Amino acid sequence: MTVYLVRRLIQALFVVLAMSVIVFVGVFAIGDPVEILISPDADQLERERAVAALGLDLPLWHQYLVFLGNALQGDLGRSFVFNEPALKLILQRMPATLELAFGAMFISILVGLPLGLYAGLRPNSPASKTIMAGSILGFSLPTFWVGLMLIMVFAVQLGWLPSTGRGETCSVLGFLGVQPCGAGLQWSFLTVDGLAHMAMPALNLALFKISLVIRLTRAGVRETMLMDYVKFARAKGLSPARVTFVHVFKNILIPVVTVVGLELGSTIAFSVVTESVFAWPGMGKLIIDSINVLDRPVIVAYLMIIVLMFITINLIVDLTYSMLDPRVRLETKGA
Amino acid sequence: MSQAVMNGAAPAAPRKDKVETPFRRFVSEFAESKVALGGLVVFTAIALVAIFASVIAPQNPYDLAQLDIMDGRMEPGTVGGAGFTYWLGTDDQGRDMLSGIMYGLRISLMVGAGSAFIACVVGASLGLLAAYAGKRTDTVIMRLVDLQLSFPSILVALMILAFLGKGIMNVVIALVIVEWAYYARTVRGTALVERRREYIEAAQCLALPTHRILFRHLLPNCLPPLIVVATMQVARAIALEATLSFLGLGVPITEPSLGLLIANGYEYMLSGKYWISFYPGIALLITIVSINLVGDQLRDVLNPRLKK
Numbered sequence: 099m100t101v102y103l104v105r106r107l108i109q110a111l112f113v114v115l116a117m118s119v120i121v122f123v124g125v126f127a128i129g130d131p132v133e134i135l136i137s138p139d140a141d142q143l144e145r146e147r148a149v150a151a152l153g154l155d156l157p158l159w160h161q162y163l164v165f166l167g168n169a170l171q172g173d174l175g176r177s178f179v180f181n182e183p184a185l186k187l188i189l190q191r192m193p194a195t196l197e198l199a200f201g202a203m204f205i206s207i208l209v210g211l212p213l214g215l216y217a218g219l220r221p222n223s224p225a226s227k228t229i230m231a232g233s234i235l236g237f238s239l240p241t242f243w244v245g246l247m248l249i250m251v252f253a254v255q256l257g258w259l260p261s262t263g264r265g266e267t268c269s270v271l272g273f274l275g276v277q278p279c280g281a282g283l284q285w286s287f288l289t290v291d292g293l294a295h296m297a298m299p300a301l302n303l304a305l306f307k308i309s310l311v312i313r314l315t316r317a318g319v320r321e322t323m324l325m326d327y328v329k330f331a332r333a334k335g336l337s338p339a340r341v342t343f344v345h346v347f348k349n350i351l352i353p354v355v356t357v358v359g360l361e362l363g364s365t366i367a368f369s370v371v372t373e374s375v376f377a378w379p380g381m382g383k384l385i386i387d388s389i390n391v392l393d394r395p396v397i398v399a400y401l402m403i404i405v406l407m408f409i410t411i412n413l414i415v416d417l418t419y420s421m422l423d424p425r426v427r428l429e430t431k432g433a
Numbered sequence: 434m435s436q437a438v439m440n441g442a443a444p445a446a447p448r449k450d451k452v453e454t455p456f457r458r459f460v461s462e463f464a465e466s467k468v469a470l471g472g473l474v475v476f477t478a479i480a481l482v483a484i485f486a487s488v489i490a491p492q493n494p495y496d497l498a499q500l501d502i503m504d505g506r507m508e509p510g511t512v513g514g515a516g517f518t519y520w521l522g523t524d525d526q527g528r529d530m531l532s533g534i535m536y537g538l539r540i541s542l543m544v545g546a547g548s549a550f551i552a553c554v555v556g557a558s559l560g561l562l563a564a565y566a567g568k569r570t571d572t573v574i575m576r577l578v579d580l581q582l583s584f585p586s587i588l589v590a591l592m593i594l595a596f597l598g599k600g601i602m603n604v605v606i607a608l609v610i611v612e613w614a615y616y617a618r619t620v621r622g623t624a625l626v627e628r629r630r631e632y633i634e635a636a637q638c639l640a641l642p643t644h645r646i647l648f649r650h651l652l653p654n655c656l657p658p659l660i661v662v663a664t665m666q667v668a669r670a671i672a673l674e675a676t677l678s679f680l681g682l683g684v685p686i687t688e689p690s691l692g693l694l695i696a697n698g699y700e701y702m703l704s705g706k707y708w709i710s711f712y713p714g715i716a717l718l719i720t721i722v723s724i725n726l727v728g729d730q731l732r733d734v735l736n737p738r739l740k741k
Contacts, residue, residue, distance in 0.1 A: 124596035238721040240672050242679045243714035364585030389595045412583050
């Protein structure tokens with residue numbers, strides 16, 4: 099297990115490094131920040147001074163090393179637009195994105211798992227067919243369009259829920275020592291108004307995941323039900339409930355856990371769309387705005403943070419996976 | 434459309450004197466699901482509308498001379514100044530939404546299918562190569578695939594568009610980079626099993642050139658899962674393109690795809706002018722659902738594990 103952990107950690111480190119090169123070189127190719135930053139009226143001397151001050155006259159690899167050195171010290175550059183550290187800007191908006199993503203994950207498991215189990219156990223009942231048709235719809239519906247329709251129905255026509263923003267937030271001071279903006283973290287889900295603001299975006303973000311969980315669970319149940327050990331368990335005279343919840347459920351849990359874990363990352367990434375629709379002030383909205391105005395440090399910082407987040411999530415999922423499924427552990431031992 | 438119905442329905446009732454070929458069996462199994470058949474018919478119709486948009490559309494939405502700003506934001510069903518009815522209303526520029534959707538479909542389908550096709554060629558080739566060459570080639574390619582699949586598609590696409598900027602070609606490039614890994618993984622998985630079969634050994638004994646073994650012997654036997662993935666990926670590509678365009682990172686405003694049409698209606702949504710966003714969304718939805726229905730049935734028919 100330790101060997102496995104160390105190997106995965108080293109791998110993860112290399113991926114972070116590789117991604118930092120890709121992101122840095124890619125963003126460097128976007129355009130000349132000199133054109134954006136320095137006023138066109140500036141004379142040649144001023145331009146050169148500014149270029150030197152920003153370190154843009156150095157060769158690319160040197161700039162990269164400077165960037166990497168600063169990044170290791172937690173400095174990912176200053177936003178051109180806000181004139182604030184890019185990292186701080188992103189961390190300020192992170193709680194909003196995280197609570198939205200976790201809300202969506204919670205909804206998707208709560209709804210998806212029971213529906214998928216039912217559809218898998220009774221594949222031919224009309225209810226299952228309805229569930230599956232619904233899941234195809236949830237899979238096919240473009241998230242942003244559903245968001246618009248939700249706003250149209252619940253905010254414009256019925257007027258039940260607010261259409262944009264985070265609403266009243268509740269500040270929780272000093273959460274595990276993490277204080278990204280000096281003050282406490284702002285959470286919407288702790289106030290009624292905040293929850294009302296969160297309901298539509300979270301549901302919107304969850305739609306895709308609900309369908310995914312339903313389909314995964316159903317497919318898993320259907321394939322597992324054909325297995326010999328399930329037949330054997332039945333032949334042994336175990337109660338259907340025990341067969342379902344112990345023999346079948348445990349085995350389908352592995353792919354479902356993996357995917358749900360991996361999906362946390364993609365939920366955070368897809369919140370870009372939901373945040374844009376509902377004007378939810380999270381990281382996703384920030385990155386879209388930054389791309390549109392070519393705010394280079396913020397783009398780089400966002401991508402690096404997201405990459406780090408993903409690699410951490412993948413690592414955790416892999417470790418959980420190896421705990422759930424002994425075969426993964428044995429494989430690495432054999433190799 | 435009636436043509437498509439006839440094509441699709443005929444194999445459902447095979448005549449007895451016909452010999453059962455694998456293809457006929459496949460067609461009749463596919464036709465068992467009326468829903469999937471319906472999806473195929475609808476998709477064919479949509480594709481025809483997109484192809485012949487310039488012939489059937491009541492207006493050319495790109496031709497500014499045909500637009501009348503006085504007809505802007507009209508409700509569905511009103512008769513415009515030019516004398517014809519705007520069945521789905523008009524947008525803020527006085528563009529007929531129905532025509533806009535037809536032309537938008539064209540761009541959405543072109544980008545979706547085009548990128549899926551290129552990604553399929555690239556991904557399948559690399560997957561085959563990985564499975565056949567093995568060793569280091571396999572490791573390198575599959576590491577790349579793993580690395581990429583560990584990031585969600587929207588993020589990869591966002592990253593690439595942040596690097597490259599807007600534009601149809603850039604969107605296609607982004608979609609290809611997002612999608613190739615799915616094909617590579619699928620093909621490699623099947624090819625790994627297939628390459629140990631006797632017919633590959635026989636081909637190797639005949640000293641056939643490697644490319645011939647890869648593309649004439651190995652590839653055809655890896656096709657079933659590839660077809661399923663390709664179908665699903667077309668739908669995903671269309672949805673992703675729409676999302677990117679909605680976010681303002683996709684196609685340029687001069688050639689709006691469905692996603693951009695929806696984005697244009699966003700600001701009028703809150704004042705109750707729903708149709709500018711609503712109908713393009715419906716068109717997008719129908720397109721994606723019909724493709725997914727076909728793909729779903731294909732998977733059930735082509736998956737040997739479910740045949741017991």
